[in-house]
Amino acid sequence: MKTTTINLDIPSLHEAYRSGDLTPATVISHLLERARKFADHNIWIHLATEQELAPYLERLQGTGPDQLPLYGVPFAVKDNIDVAGMPTTAACEAYRYQPAQHAAVVEALVNAGAIPLGKTNLDQFATGLVGTRSPEPWGPCGNSFDPDYISGGSSSGSAVATALGLVSFALGTDTAGSGRVPAGFNNLIGLKPTLGRLSVRGVVPACQSLDCVSLFARSADQAASVLSVASRSDDGDPWQRPLPVGRRPVSGHFRFGVPRPDQLDFDGEEGARRLFEKSIADLEAIGGISVRVDFQPFLDAARLLYEGPWVAERYLATSPLIQERPEALLDVTRSIISQGALASAAEAFAARYRLQQLKQSADQVWREVDIMVTPTTPTIYTRAQVREEPLARNSRLGTYTNFMNLLDYSAVAVPSGFLENGLPLGCTLFAPAFQDESLLALASRLHPRATDRVGALADPLVSAEPTATDGTIDVLVCGAHLTGLPLNHQLTERNAVLMETTETAPAYRMYLLAGGPPLRPGLVRDPGPGIALPVEIWRLPADRFGSFVAGIPAPLGIGKVELADGRWVPGFICEPIGLEGAEDITHLGGWRGFLASR
Structure with missing residues (x-):
């Protein structure tokens, strides 16, 4: 394990800045010096100079962590994402250009106070999952634990820079697994946000319809913080999608899908099987x-990415260079991308039809489970093994990643632990689109069970659980909407989930209201003779809340109800006029108690 003299956790940095123990300038100076010690890992295509970083430091003067959420936080940028004033090469010297503007996602981070330390190495044109497809003068990027092993690609340098404590977080891209495979091989959180969640303006395209910017982070809560800052609407990006008003919640007692044993591949590595x-x-x-679920539709979709016509998008992105200077590309990169020139329009439509069929089949799983879990990769290979079989082993690494953007899912790679050889592996949690925060909240609970350290460092892992309630509303129910009762379907058909069974504060009374059927209770706050009553808390997508409330008949309504632990949550209450002719049933201990008494 490598040690750092500065803990780069974002909360730790901000605490040091507030106390005066550190300044952004001293952190950057330290990191530039530290980065040079790992030159043999081939992490950087362009490591910034102190002169290049001076403007970023100057703009922080007069501000602080309380004004800027990423104040003084160093980050790395994969070299297919533009940083103004730093070259973009996509690991191809002949492609080099000097952007005048930041990519939209970089601009959002810089405006929040973050400092880009440089541009990181990658599999050329983001075509590969191994991290070895970078030509001289850069060369293969070495794994942060053992440079004889692959770092994973294509976002190799971004992952290794984070794992070695050179930056607090890093940007990658993820079309087929490039933001998750390197995370698994370097003991990091790797978030592949929902396709279209983050702007791709200023990103060198690989497959435009499938490209997304990804995040490497030391912990899930820090990934959530960066995601929040980076999620900015960009009218200049035709691929960006607006965040939905409501999002599907995940309950505390979630159901997770696992591929059948005969559909799991570890390439003969029993240690990988044990970690999973x-x-x-x-x-x-x-x-x-x-x-256990049938994983075949996912596996079939994964094969479409490179065996189908989507590789034509890679050809479109690089065709001028391939046609004019084919020798500028590595042989393996050129051979893969050139296949895209052969696809016909008929094949493209046929593949699209096939994908739609597979997505319909794959999406059936969400009727049974809240999330899915798979290995991130079957195993990890040495660089020598990849040289022996460069195409087959690269392809195998995409077994559990290639389908994700084709099927429009969100995903996060989470460390699983270590093999006997000391190399890390990970698992991946995935769910329908725009479940990014829910996945990160779950990842924050899973991560500490696999390791107590960050990346390849001796830094202790601090994994706070991020909130995952954006786009949802909690509702307290106490009567016929309780689990198993006649009106519960009004919640479940709106994708609501049960979050907890608890009690009110000891300040409520319950009445059987006049009229019916159906029989209805009325919950009334009465601090004097009131008692604690059993209730359930259900979480609804925010865009389903209005239709739910609109169906509540008078004299009932939604107000704030106090829980036994002091929280106040929206829930069913009764207007005072509703108590005319009502029967006090408080002594029966709640609505289920009343039903049992009948």
Whole structure:
């Protein structure tokens, strides 16, 4: 394990800035010196100079962590994402250009106070999952634990820079797994946000319809913080999608899908199988219920990415260079991308039809489970093994990643632990689109069960759970909407999930209201003779809340109800006029008690 003299966790940095123990200038100076010590890892295509970084430091003067959420936070940028004033090469010297503007996502981070330390190495034109497809003068990027092993690609340098404590977080891209495979091989969180969540303006295209910017982070809560800053609407990006008003919640007792044993591939590495089985057990230990599912539609979709016509998008992105200077590309890169020139329009439409069929089949799983978990990769290879079989082993690494953007899912790679050889592996949690925050909240609970250290460092892992309630509203129910009762379907058909069973503060009374059927209770706050009553808290997508409330008949309504732990949540209450002719049933201990008494 490598040690750092400065803890680069974002909260730790901000605490040091506030106390005066550190300044952004001293942090940057330290990191530039530290980066030079890892020159043999081939992390950087362009490591910034102090002169290049001076303007970023100057703009922080007069501000601080309380004004800028990423004040003085160093980050790295994959060299297919533009940083103004720093060259963009996509690991191809002949492609080099000097952008005058930041990519939209870089601009959002810089405006929040972050400092780009430089541009990182990658598999040329983001075509590969190994991290070895970078030509001289850069060369293969070495794994942060052992440079004889692959770092994973294509966002190799961004992952290794984060794992070695050179930056607090890093940007990658992820079309087929490039933001998750390197995370798994370097003991990091790797977030592949929902396709279109982050702007791709200023990103060198690989497959424009499938490209997304990804994040490497020391912990899930820090990934969530960066995601929040980076999620800015960009009218200049035709691929960006607006965030939905409501998002599907994940309950505390979630159901997670696992591929059938015969559909799991570890390439003969039993240690990898054991780590994945431990990840399943860890998910069960934090409240999950495992469900074996048919994974074949996902596997079939994964094969479409390179065996189908989507490779034509890579050809479109690089065709001028391939046609005019084919020798500028590595042989392996050129051979893969050139296949895109052969696809016909008919093949493209046929593949699209096939994908739609597979997505319909794959999406059936969400009727049974809240999330899915897979290994991030079957195993990890040495650089020598990849040289022996460069195409087959690269392809195998995409087994659990290639389908993700084709099927429009969000995903986060989470460390699973270490093999006997000391190399890390990871698992991946995924869910429908725009479940990024829910996945990160779950990842924050899973991560500490696999390791207590960050990346390849001796830095202790601090994994706080980020909030995952954006786009949802909690509602307290106490009567016929309780689990198993006649009106519960009004919640479940709106994708609401049960979050907890609890009690009100000891300040409420319950009445059987006049009229019916159906029989209805009225909850009334009465601090004097009131008692604690059993209730349930359900979480609804925010865009379904209005239709739910609109169906509530008078004299009932939604107001704030106090819980036993002092929280106030929206919930069913009764207007005073509703108590005319009502029967006090408080002594029966709640609505289920009343039903039992009948």
